[in-house]
Amino acid sequence: MFEEAQLYAPVTRSGDDVTVHLAADHPGAVDPEYRTRRNEIAALAMDWRPGTPPPIATYTDAEQEVWRIACAELHKLHRRLACAAYLEGRERLQLPEDHIPQLIDVNTMLRPLTGFQYVPAAGLVPLREFYGFLADGIFHSTQYLRHHSVPLYTPEPDLxxxxxxHGNCLAHDRFAALYRLAGQAARRVETAEALEFISKVFWFSLEFGVVREHGEVRTYGAGLLSSYGEIQQIEHAELRALDVGRMGVQTYDITHYQPVLFCAEGFDEIEDVVGAFFTDVDDAMVDHLLHDASAPT
Structure with missing residues (x-):
């Protein structure tokens, strides 16, 4: 069973005390200062109210250095391995690479481009809420940074x-349209099985999708684009044709590099296949696709 909660450390609140429960093998698990920072940043998101600007997080020098290192190294890899639409979105958004931008600052840059904006999340956002709000141009985002001991690695989605x-993708109109369609799809379906199916198609496309451009495999998935290690492993993955029926039932392990990736033959095909699925999907379609996937070959 697909479990989105695996991606995030659980967050609990008791009175005024907010606690992020890091796994024992998390790089920051035995760092009391880091744990305190995570709790403080999670509390900002939990205290936030819809309709108000995202809260300001005060980042430490160590966190600023993590941002600089990660941005510099990813920038080099993007030149070689990111798809053209992502690179165009990056040029449009112009995120600072020498300091951590606040979500409110990202919104100021992003909203005029495609209408998208960020709101804070302490950790896990329920699937229907996370995906559904994409239809309104709203993306739930964490505000914490990975541990400074491993600036090029994180076991969970960080800023x-x-x-x-995601932000550089959301700055491009073609990406933004796909995200909105995914949100509309999540709102259209009623069953948990259909929502899970949609989330897997999103995972294998807008999180871990690759596309062939000018004879080379490049990535358009935010999970790959933000991972220094995994983006360099796409050439070793088993590349399969874009097939939403297979994407929706493909299993994966978030603790390892994805051994199977679905490769589009150009961005047009992403829109024609994934975009059309998000546009048309309903509960009956998912039932049909699940039936076909379980039928003997």
Whole structure:
């Protein structure tokens, strides 16, 4: 069973105390200062109210250095491995690479481009809420940074993933349209099975999708675009044709590099296949696709 909650450390609140429960093997698990920072940043999101600007997080020098290192190294890899639409979105958005932008600043840059804006999230956002709000041009984002001991690695989505990965995509009209369609799809379906199916198609496209451009495999998925290690492994993955029926039932393990990736033959095909699925999908379609996937070959 697909479990989105695996991606995020659980967050609990008892009175005024907010606690992020890091796994024992998390790089920051035995760092009391980091744990305190995570709790403080999670509390900002939990205290936020819709309709108000995203809260301001005060970042430490160590966190600023993590941002600079990750941005510099990812920038080099993007020149070689990112798809053209992502690179165009990056040029439009012009995220700072020498300091961490606040979500309110990202919104100021992003909203005039495609209408999208960020709102804060302490951790896991329920699937129907996270995807559904994409239809309104709203993206839920964490505000914490990965641990400074491993600036090029994170076991969970952090601000680098949310803003460098997704933000540069959301700055491009073609990407923004796909995200909105995904949100509309999530609102259209009623069953948990259909919502899970949509989330997997999103995962294998807008999170971990690759596309062939000028004879080379490049990525358009934010999960790959924000991962220093995994983006360099796409040439070793098993590349399959874009097929939403297979994407919606493909299993994966978030603790390892994805061994199977679905490759589009150009951005037009992403829109024609994934975009059309998000446009047309309903509960009956998912039932049909699940039936076909379970039928003996």
């Amino acid at each position: 680098i993933h949310e803003v460098v990965g």
